[in-house]
Amino acid sequence: MNVLLKIENVSGGYHQKNVVNDVSLDINQGDFLGIIGPNGSGKTTLLRLATRVLIPVQGRIYFREENIFKIQLKEFCRNTAFVSQDVAANFSFTALEMALMGRIPYLKRLEFESRKDFEIAEKALSQTDSLGLKEKRIDEMSAGERQRVIIARALAQEPVLLFLDEPTAHLDIGHQIQIMDLLKKLNRDKKLTIVIILHDLNLAGEYCNRICLLDKGRIFKEGPPDDVLTYQNIEAVYNTIVVVSKNPINSKPYVLLVSKEK
Amino acid sequence: MNKHFKKRILALLLLLLAAVIFGLIKGAVNIPLADLWLKENQAIFNMRLLRIFTAVLAGSGLAVSGIALQAILRNPLAEPYLLGTSSGAGLGAVLAVILGVSRIYLPLTAFLGAVASIILVYNLAREEGRISDKSLILAGVIVSIALSAVIVFLVSLFGDQALHEMAWWLWGSLQVYDWRLILLVSLPVISGIAAIYVFSQDLNAISLGEEEAAHLGIDTQNVKRIIILITALITAGLICICGIIGFVGLIVPHMMRLVVGPNHKLLIPTTCLAASVFMVICDIFSRTLFPPIEIPIGVITAVIGAPVFIILLKKGRRI
Numbered sequence: 001m002n003v004l005l006k007i008e009n010v011s012g013g014y015h016q017k018n019v020v021n022d023v024s025l026d027i028n029q030g031d032f033l034g035i036i037g038p039n040g041s042g043k044t045t046l047l048r049l050a051t052r053v054l055i056p057v058q059g060r061i062y063f064r065e066e067n068i069f070k071i072q073l074k075e076f077c078r079n080t081a082f083v084s085q086d087v088a089a090n091f092s093f094t095a096l097e098m099a100l101m102g103r104i105p106y107l108k109r110l111e112f113e114s115r116k117d118f119e120i121a122e123k124a125l126s127q128t129d130s131l132g133l134k135e136k137r138i139d140e141m142s143a144g145e146r147q148r149v150i151i152a153r154a155l156a157q158e159p160v161l162l163f164l165d166e167p168t169a170h171l172d173i174g175h176q177i178q179i180m181d182l183l184k185k186l187n188r189d190k191k192l193t194i195v196i197i198l199h200d201l202n203l204a205g206e207y208c209n210r211i212c213l214l215d216k217g218r219i220f221k222e223g224p225p226d227d228v229l230t231y232q233n234i235e236a237v238y239n240t241i242v243v244v245s246k247n248p249i250n251s252k253p254y255v256l257l258v259s260k261e262k
Numbered sequence: 263m264n265k266h267f268k269k270r271i272l273a274l275l276l277l278l279l280a281a282v283i284f285g286l287i288k289g290a291v292n293i294p295l296a297d298l299w300l301k302e303n304q305a306i307f308n309m310r311l312l313r314i315f316t317a318v319l320a321g322s323g324l325a326v327s328g329i330a331l332q333a334i335l336r337n338p339l340a341e342p343y344l345l346g347t348s349s350g351a352g353l354g355a356v357l358a359v360i361l362g363v364s365r366i367y368l369p370l371t372a373f374l375g376a377v378a379s380i381i382l383v384y385n386l387a388r389e390e391g392r393i394s395d396k397s398l399i400l401a402g403v404i405v406s407i408a409l410s411a412v413i414v415f416l417v418s419l420f421g422d423q424a425l426h427e428m429a430w431w432l433w434g435s436l437q438v439y440d441w442r443l444i445l446l447v448s449l450p451v452i453s454g455i456a457a458i459y460v461f462s463q464d465l466n467a468i469s470l471g472e473e474e475a476a477h478l479g480i481d482t483q484n485v486k487r488i489i490i491l492i493t494a495l496i497t498a499g500l501i502c503i504c505g506i507i508g509f510v511g512l513i514v515p516h517m518m519r520l521v522v523g524p525n526h527k528l529l530i531p532t533t534c535l536a537a538s539v540f541m542v543i544c545d546i547f548s549r550t551l552f553p554p555i556e557i558p559i560g561v562i563t564a565v566i567g568a569p570v571f572i573i574l575l576k577k578g579r580r581i
Contacts, residue, residue, distance in 0.1 A: 015390075053476055077479035084474065090336055091469045091524040101467055105479040110460055112527070137523075157478075 002029040003065075004161055004193055005050060010059035012049045013217075018057060019045040021217040027161070027195060032187045034204035035197045036228075037214030038238055043197045046214070047163050050195075051082050063161075077105040081154035083164040087146065092137040095149045099125050102156025124155035128182060144175035151179070155186070162186075164196040168203065176200075180207050205229050205253045213237060229253040267528050270521075274535035278318075281542040285314045288546050290553040312438045314542055319444070320436070320504050321514070321541030322534040323451040327493035328511030329533060330458045333465040333526065334486050335395045342497040342511035344402045345490070349409035350379025351501040355431060356413050360420050369443055369502035372431075376498035379405055384490065393486055433558030434507035436545050447499040454496040455534065461485060462526035469524065509563040510537055513571045520574050540567070 005027040013019035020042040027033055035043050048054040050061060052068055061068045068076060081102070093101075099121035100113050107113065113121075125131040128148040138146055147167055154162055164183070168176040184207055186192040198204045204211050204225065211228040213221045215237040221228050231244045234255060241258040286298055289310060298307055327342040335344075354375020358368050386401035387393050430437070438444065458465075464485045467475035472482045500507075518533040544562040551557055 048473075051477060053473055073481060074479035077477060082473075082477040084471075087470055087474060090338070091333075092519075093466070093470075093524055097466075097523075097525050101470075101478060104463055104467055107463065109463065 003027070004029045004031075004063070005195075006062040006065075007046075007050060008060045008062070010046075010049055010056045010061060012054050012056040012058070013042075013045060014054075016057075019217050020049060022059070023214075023217075023219055024059075025212060025219065025222065027193065029160075029193055030187070030191055031193050031195070032184070032207060032209050033193075033195045034208035034211045034225075035195065035214065036199070036201060036204050036211060037220070041214040041237075042217040043214055044165055045217075047082070047165055047195070047197065051080060051163055052076065074105045077157060079159055080161045080163065081157040081159040083147075083151050083154045083162070083167050085166045085169050086143070087138070087150055090139075092139045094135050094137055095125060095130060095133040095141075095152070096121060096135065098138060098149050099152045099156050102153040105157060120158065121152075121156045124152040125149070127155055127186070128152040129178075143170045144172075144178070147171065147175075147179060148182075151182070159192070161193045161195070164194070166197050166199060169199065176203065183207070201229060201234070201255045205255070206247070206250075225253050229255060267522070267532075270532055271535065274532060274539065277539045278535055278542070281539050281546075282314055285317075285542050285546050286310050288550050290549065309438060312441055312444060313436050313545065315448075316436045316438065316444055316504060317541040317545045318538040319448055319451050320500050320507055321510055321537035321539075322455055323496045323500050324507060324511035325514040325518075325533045325537035326455045326458050326530055327496050329515040329526065329529060330461075330465060330489045330493055332515060333469040334489050335399065336469060336471070337395070337399060338516065339512070340399070341508075342493060343406075343506065343508070344399065345494060345497075346379035346383045346402050346405040346409065347376040347494065347497045347501060348506045349406045349413065350382075351376035351498065352413050352432065352506070353409050353416075354378075356416050360416060369440075373498050373502050376501055377494070379409060380490075380494040380498070392483060393490070398490075430558060431505035433560035434505040434563075435556065436504050436541075436548070436559055437556065440503075444503050447503050450495050450499045454492045454499075455530075457492050458489065459526075459530050461489065462530055465489075465526045466524075469526075504559070506560065507541075507563060508560050509567045510541060513563075513567045514540055517571055517574055 003026045007023060007025040010023050011018045011021050023046060035046065037043050045054065049056050063071060063076065063079065100117060102124065103113055103117040103121065122131060125134060128151050130145065130148040130152055133141065133145055133149060138149060141149065151167065168179055171179065180203060183194055187194050208225060210223065211225050212219055213228050213233060220237050221233050229244060231242050234242050241260060243256040243258060245254050245256060246252065247254045283295065286307065287293055287295055291306070293303055293306065297303055324342050328340065331340040331342065331344055332338060351372040352375070354371040355368055358371035363371060383398065383401045383405050387398035389397060464475070464480050467478045467480050468482060468485060475482045514537040515533055518529055518536055522528045522532050544559055544566055548557045548559050548562045
């Protein structure tokens, strides 16, 4: 199998305090990898380390067998893109301006976007079903619309590897499925490798081919959804009672919560 | 959008031309347009032209610095004097007056005071090699207040002679007293504005957040450092020739964001022109309202700027 990003014994965090401890993880070409775990288990920190926002205290990360810190930053950002939970909308850019920002890694300073950049940005908007929002400003959009535009910006970077940090956190189930289906389609048709942090275990079970369960900065269990989403694993890490059953339509694992109060 | 942009630039250029012509005609003495070129009016003509040049320089320099700082700090209240430049320069000038340094060196001492306070603020805001936005703003406010207190203390100790000489300066003036100094200061100001424009793409990305910008391949820490340095140079330079002119650097960027949107590639050139028009008009008022007394320019910018901004804010949908 073709390893795209290799995380090797990585530790790191903030102010000399490690949040992620000795994590090793291979991300293969074509993966739809879900990262799950309780609050504070190091999910976001792991993605920050993998995308060069944080420098690891220990260990190395390779992109296509090259140490990521040896790659030029702009070159790295032509291959990987990042979608965060929610982008502050203090500045009222239009959807098209947002999508065009995805072209920054391809532009030199003072170089204006070419016709080709506009085409790529518009294509990214249409892929996320937001071409109709082209002239709308982000501070006037709903959370779902804004998230689609942010994903369009990431797609305009034409990455081979897309990181997402809980992209569905503020969305209702209809919009959640819309975003997740879009990612599935990109993963299947465009061979886009996806690494996604999810809080919703059922979304993770439904869409991911691999799941990585983090606990206290370490990998607790990693593998296909059926192996990771077991009631033993979840009860151990989340310290809560659950029942895992099968989705009757596609027999994927399904997690039911059980209240401790009678 | 591009068509709009060209139209706006053209409209602003025409406005600027009109303002400049008005600025040349109006004054303590009004000179008809046809007589401007006469030999006997040459001295007034030169003086007014230089004054208008200073207005354009100060307007665009302060407004573009405001834009850049508002973007890198993602704070709508950021303005060019945020880093303690004004009170640092004020202290430098007051010290020079008290110590009896020749007036020729006043701009230099003001410049040194401004630079010293920026260095102080910058170092206070540094945490593990990174510049924290909140610390930068807080350090700027605290250093400004502390230095202002020192100014008031010195002035109260040494009588109001120092204050009197400083008064024009604390509220700004475009009076020309040394054309060579104006030309000297125009160099860093103009190249500073050009340099900020070179960073417009980076400013767009950083205005969404530092991490967002990093994911687009931008070296945010370096860009921030460079922008802080450039804006400091622009404001410290301008303080030497026209004192402290408030409001322009805060209000004009917001006004233009309401009109052209937040994209810095369009925002910076249009703001340069709009701020120039604004300053030239304010200067006309300052010279002609109560001749021969000149109203400090800072008073006019506040009095005109605030209502214009409120109207735009009520009419427009966003900042």
